Amino acid sequence: MTSEFIIDVTEADFEYHVINYSQNAPVVVDFWAEWCGPCKTLGPILERLAEEAKGKFRLAKVNVDQNSNLALRYNIRSIPAVKAFRDGAMVAEFIGVQPEGKIREFIREVAPDQGDLNLEKGFSLLDMQEPEEAEMCFRDSLEKSSENTRARLGLINSLLLQGKGNEAEDLLFDFPPSPEYASAARLQPLAEALVRFEEKLPFSEAQDPLDAAFDNAVRLVKMGNIEAAMDGLLEILRVDKHFRADEARLIMVAILELLGDKNPITRQYRGELASVLF
DSSP: OOOSSEEEOOTTTHIIIIIIGGGTSOEEEEEEOTTOHHHHHHHHHHHHHHHHHTTSSEEEEEETTTOHHHHHHTTOOSSSEEEEEETTEEEEEEESOOOHHHHHHHHHHHSOOHHHHHHHHHHHHHHTTOHHHHHHHHHHHHHHOTTOHHHHHHHHHHHHHTTOHHHHHHHHTTOOSSTTHHHHHHHHHHHHHHHHHHTTOOSOSSOOHHHHHHHHHHHHHHHTOHHHHHHHHHHHHHHOTTHHHHHHHHHHHHHHHHHOTTSHHHHHHHHHHHHHHO
């Protein structure tokens, strides 16, 4: 298949169509052969993604049987083999058939668009504990692609870090099956607790000390005082590991998910939670 975005490349024109062209836009090279069964699975996926990208990258297809010198030059020992070029140099590669999600991730890394850059900026802002600015980046990404589950999860994270439970819960409702689904599910208990707080619904009619401590922990999350909230939840769990049918534990897990592994306090509190529970 050839099109405006997909070309067949030979030894004679590889330098022009791949190396030189990659100075202007990324080029993804698919090394394949007619006899290769996996190539017939991978090729159509790459071709469809190239058509979807509409010029954000070029797909160059190299038949290794007809271009053995290129196969030797790039050390092709197994096919399908995919190599990406940018600014005249190879920048990424993979071998064999991969799930479409992994291939899309590969393409995003070698040919990021503005939406992708905004997405990465949003997660960087979350790492810097600037959820308000991150929220704007994720909203912009979702405007460009409403089905982007990574942007949706990022927006949920930024909202929860600001104590905005209602919108976060709406976004968590019917979260699509995706690599981000498990993370979204872990955030659900925190969103629900914040919604109850926002709607001023009592967590229980009898406010014993643990109930009051739990209410206060949710209030602290709402205020953005995450560490104090986690301290309060740990104290509750030291008294009752299964407080409120495990709700305290689940909210603690949600907060750790929210903070992410890059946050310096995540490991500390994850260790404290484990010591309390086990």
